[in-house]
Amino acid sequence: MSANSLSTGYLVLSAMLFALGAFGLMRRRNTLVMLMCIELMLNAVNLTFVTFGRMLNDITGQVIVFFVLVVAAAEVVVGLGLIVAIARRRPGATADDIRVLRG
Amino acid sequence: MDINVESVTFWICALIVLGGAFGVIWSRNPVHSALSLVATLFGVAVLFLNLNAQLLAAVQVIVYTGAIVVLILFVLMLLGVDRDEDVEVEPLVGQRTFAAVAAMAIFVILFGVFVIGGTRIVTGTPNCVSGDVVVTGSPYEPGCDPVNPQLATVTDSPNINQVGRVIFTDFAFAFEITAGLLTIAVVGAVVLARRPKDLEPLPEPAPLSYENVNDIEETA
Numbered sequence: 314m315s316a317n318s319l320s321t322g323y324l325v326l327s328a329m330l331f332a333l334g335a336f337g338l339m340r341r342r343n344t345l346v347m348l349m350c351i352e353l354m355l356n357a358v359n360l361t362f363v364t365f366g367r368m369l370n371d372i373t374g375q376v377i378v379f380f381v382l383v384v385a386a387a388e389v390v391v392g393l394g395l396i397v398a399i400a401r402r403r404p405g406a407t408a409d410d411i412r413v414l415r416g
Numbered sequence: 417m418d419i420n421v422e423s424v425t426f427w428i429c430a431l432i433v434l435g436g437a438f439g440v441i442w443s444r445n446p447v448h449s450a451l452s453l454v455a456t457l458f459g460v461a462v463l464f465l466n467l468n469a470q471l472l473a474a475v476q477v478i479v480y481t482g483a484i485v486v487l488i489l490f491v492l493m494l495l496g497v498d499r500d501e502d503v504e505v506e507p508l509v510g511q512r513t514f515a516a517v518a519a520m521a522i523f524v525i526l527f528g529v530f531v532i533g534g535t536r537i538v539t540g541t542p543n544c545v546s547g548d549v550v551v552t553g554s555p556y557e558p559g560c561d562p563v564n565p566q567l568a569t570v571t572d573s574p575n576i577n578q579v580g581r582v583i584f585t586d587f588a589f590a591f592e593i594t595a596g597l598l599t600i601a602v603v604g605a606v607v608l609a610r611r612p613k614d615l616e617p618l619p620e621p622a623p624l625s626y627e628n629v630n631d632i633e634e635t636a
Binding site for chain 2: 319320321322323324325326328329330331332333334335336337339340341343345346348349350352353356359360363364365366367368369370371372373375376378379380382383384385386387388389390391393394395396397398400401
């Protein structure tokens with residue numbers, strides 16, 4: 314396998330990871346599993362960034378991943394806070410029960 | 417088809433990554449999903465090593481596997497929602513079909529772009545004297561002569577030096593903004609996770625009687 318197609322291999326792998334994360338996000342109703350699927354999609358994007366950085370011989374692709382990491386951490390913190398707040402009102406809540414947030 | 421260290425590592429890690437992703441989606445128990453997520457994140461970390469991004473591989477293991485997954489598992493245990501989800505119930509009719517179709521559409525579009533486009537999908541100017549995209553398979557070969565050696569992915573200086581230099585020069589402002597983002601997220605989490613009884617107004621304080629006022633003045 315030539316090196317060129319290995320670069321394409323990384324990109325196809327990240328496309329599959331992104332699609333699997335999107336599928337899980339739309340299919341599952343457990344809010345924590347939905348958060349994990351968002352993490353999968355973010356990791357797919359990170360892998361794409363690093364691959365593109367390697368193809369362009371540019372370290373900036375790796376620097377962008379740091380900012381994605383920070384956004385992922387902030388997203389998980391706020392998401393878990395929301396889940397805790399909902400689960401306190403209604404234990405065993407799924408994504409359908411988020412409508413209790415309505416006024 | 418070349419059999420070298422990089423391609424073998426890639427295929428093994430690709431299997432681990434995809435197996436973990438399937439585990440996240442299809443595990444009924446959320447704890448099993450979280451553990452499958454660990455496998456996926458480790459696989460991506462090894463792929464980062466394979467792409468000569470050593471610092472990112474370490475950060476991936478420490479931040480994602482060490483902090484984020486542990487945080488998710490902690491909330492899972494705290495809330496006691498580690499029960500099996502009833503996957504037979506489908507409150508929203510056609511949700512799974514729609515999810516499968518949409519995910520397949522996403523994959524087919526991305527796959528088509530990546531395979532048909534080849535190396536042409538990388539827009540921007542490559543950091544190469546020749547102006548061509550790097551296609552080397554080995555993580556330790558430079559691949560081309562860099563125009564700007566400080567931005568090259570493979571040099572004699574360590575990966576962490578290069579990433580640090582770029583973060584604290586070109587991206588210094590963005591770096592400061594991320595500090596503000598993290599602070600806002602922490603404050604938001606504290607506000608969200610506060611107990612509802614704290615939100616109730618405090619009861620009216622008892623009115624001070626004349627004797628009490630004297631007591632306060634004497635003690636003061």
